[in-house]
C-alpha cells in the first residue's frame with residue numbers, strides 16, 4: 652500500500668466524524684438549544700439575556716469563588732464536552748484551570764480560534780495592570796486587568812460582539828440576538844448613569860486586588876491603594892504598615908475586598924486608619940438575569956453612599 656493510500660484510509664474516519672459532528676450540531680440548532688458554557692456568572696447573564704430561549708447556559712465558576720483559582724473539575728470537563736460555545740472573560744483570568752478543563756473535554760468546537768470560543772477581553776480595552784510594567788511585577792494580569800465585570804460600560808460593550816458570535820452559530824436568529832443586545836446595552840448604560848449620579852464625587856477606597864479598582868472607571872471615586880503588594884501576591888505586614896502610613900492623614904475612605912478574599916488584612920488596615928471596611932459580591936447569581944446584574948451595580952456603589 653502506498654503512503655498516499657494509507658493516508659486516504661486514515662482520512663475517511665476523520666471526515667465522517669466531522670460530518671457527524673456537523674449533523675449533530677445542526678440538530679441542536681433546529682432544536683433551538685445552543686449549549687453555551689460560560690466561565691463566570693456575568694458572562695452567563697449576558698448569554699442568557701441575548702440568546703434567550705435559543706441557548707442553554709451553564710456557568711462554571713460559582714459566583715462566590717475566586718475565578719483565578721479554581722480546579723479543572725470533571726464536572727467542568729463534562730459541561731465543556733457537551734458545549735457548542737464557550738464564553739470566557741479572557742486575558743488570563745481563567746488560565747489556571749480552563750486550558751486543563753478544555754484539554755480534558757476534548758471538544759474541538761471550543762478550541763481557540765473557532766467560532767465556538769468567545770473571549771470577551773478580545774473585544775475590550777482592559778484597564779492597565781502594574782504586572783504589565785515589567786518582569787516579576789505580580790503573578791497575574793500580564794494581559795491587563797481581566798475583572799471588567801465591575802465596569803458596566805465594558806460589560807455593555809461585550810453585548811454586541813456576543814450577539815454577533817451567537818448569530819454566527821445560529822444565523823436564523825441574528826436579528827433577535829442583535830435586538831436583545833441593544834436592549835441589554837441600553838439598560839446597563841442607563842442604570843450606570845443613575846447609580847453614578849447618586850455617589851458624592853471624590854471618595855477614596857483601597858482594594859484588596861486589582862479588581863474592584865474597575866469601580867473607578869464609572870463611579871466618581873478614586874482607588875488609593877491595594878492590600879496586595881502586587882497582583883496575586885498576598886498582603887504582607889510591611890506593605891500594610893506602609894499603606895496605613897500613607898493613608899492615615901488623608902481624607903477618609905473605605906477598604907473594599909471581594910467576598911472570597913481574606914478579610915484579615917482589610918480589617919487590620921481599616922481599624923488602623925479608622926476607615927470602614929466592606930466585602931462585596933463580585934458576580935450575579937449563577938442563574939442571574941439582567942436585573943440581578945443591575946442590582947449588583949447598585950450594591951457596588953453602596954460603600955460610597957453610606958460614607959460621610
Ligand SMILES: [Zn+2]
Nearest residue numbers: 719791861862
Ligand atoms: Zn485578578
